[in-house]
């Protein structure tokens with residue numbers, strides 16, 4: 088479903104992704120962790136080409152990103168993304184936030200898009216917020232709207248970049264619950280997170296990044312129980328204490 | 330009147346010069362011309378400003394450069410010079426048919442429209458650019474990540490938010506345009522200032538005529554400011570700009 092082959096990326100002189108090889112199968116839930124600045128966000132932002140790469144190949148759902156003939160908006164329509172800072176459209180109601188892309192990209196009618204949106208709002212547990220504006224919601228509610236917005240495009244892949252790190256602790260679970268359900272429904276997901284409870288519960292695989300490289304990968308069981316690399320142990324030691 | 334007498338002024342006030350005879354017509358026509366000139370120029374200036382302001386933020390350098398050249402070229406030359414340029418210079422360079430059209434539709438008026446809209450378009454462009462740049466880049470990313478094209482993302486997300494942010498500076502710029510429209514008298518547009526000067530010339534009642542002009546500009550500007558205030562409240566983003574707005578005051 089997603090394939091990285093020898094991917095390298097630079098920000099000017101800064102080498103942020105180094106020889107990344109990665110394969111994600113349909114229905115797989117992959118958790119990415121690693122210290123700040125290790126390139127986790129950059130890695131997943133390459134998947135929908137929010138960041139271009141300088142060397143290597145990425146193929147997503149059969150579409151090669153490096154090929155200029157690939158219609159990038161079409162690819163993005165198949166890949167949902169959820170950001171740390173929610174990034175909802177502040178001047179639109181929750182309902183319009185969710186229906187906008189289905190109407191403009193998928194050419195759904197307003198009624199059809201509205202129906203899908205209301206179903207999704209019910210699914211993420213805030214059916215009563217359709218008419219509100221983002222700034223009138225709590226952080227956890229905003230992030231659930233952001234998830235609904237991404238799901239409204241009926242994507243094949245969902246990317247999450249630290250979806251709970253901007254949230255107050257009491258709101259983290261309401262968002263994680265939505266993600267857990269999504270994983271159980273068989274969505275292909277790549278999740279950058281330090282929520283190890285989530286990783287243990289639903290991840291099929293965990294990868295650990297450091298300084299632009301994938302240092303270690305494994306099933307959650309072996310990854311947490313006996314990490315092979317010293318750097319992974321040091322990192323896990325830090326986040327599991329907190 | 331007694332107040333002025335007290336100051337030792339021997340001036341004989343005659344406010345009726347403003348409305349007696351054809352002069353009442355003059356003032357009214359002046360007001361209408363000022364409004365027509367300002368409004369026409371404002372619409373074109375906004376179109377130019379929004380377009381070039383948006384272009385200055387696109388991720389493609391030639392377009393950015395083009396817009397930057399427009400802005401710097403037009404806002405860094407005095408408006409008065411532009412008015413002369415558009416009135417005395419440009420028409421001669423136009424094709425015959427365009428010259429004929431101009432001569433039938435008031436060359437003064439349309440030269441003034443050209444000068445005001447291109448000059449203020451460049452200034453509004455700066456306001457728009459600042460507005461667009463204050464919309465977080467992550468919002469654009471979030472919109473294109475859903476499959477919207479960059480153009481759609483601009484049209485539906487970035488520009489509408491920027492427009493809301495810029496209402497106060499845009500109001501300011503609109504008022505400048507209205508006030509600057511008085512410069513059109515120099516190329517013979519019979520707008521408000523022109524008419525007050527004319528009343529003064531005919532009646533020698535400078536104080537009355539200029540007071541009337543001053544008050545009319547004041548009323549027009551306050552009117553616009555209050556309309557824009559309503560626009561701001563109408564399009565306020567619930568929970569967001571309202572809060573930011575309050576924090577600023």
Ligand SMILES: Nc1ncnc2c1ncn2[C@@H]1O[C@H](COP(=O)(O)OP(=O)(O)OP(=O)(O)O)[C@@H](O)[C@H]1O
Nearest residue numbers: 098099101103121122123124125126127128129130
């Ligand atoms: N737009 C950019 N321009 C230049 N450098 C960048 C840019 N974005 C990220 N970087 C740099 O690239 C490196 C990797 O950044 P990235 O955001 O992918 O890290 P991360 O693992 O997501 O970190 P965090 O946990 O803090 O989010 C960092 O050194 C960062 O400073």
Ligand SMILES: [Mg+2]
Nearest residue numbers: 127128129248
């Ligand atoms: Mg990051």
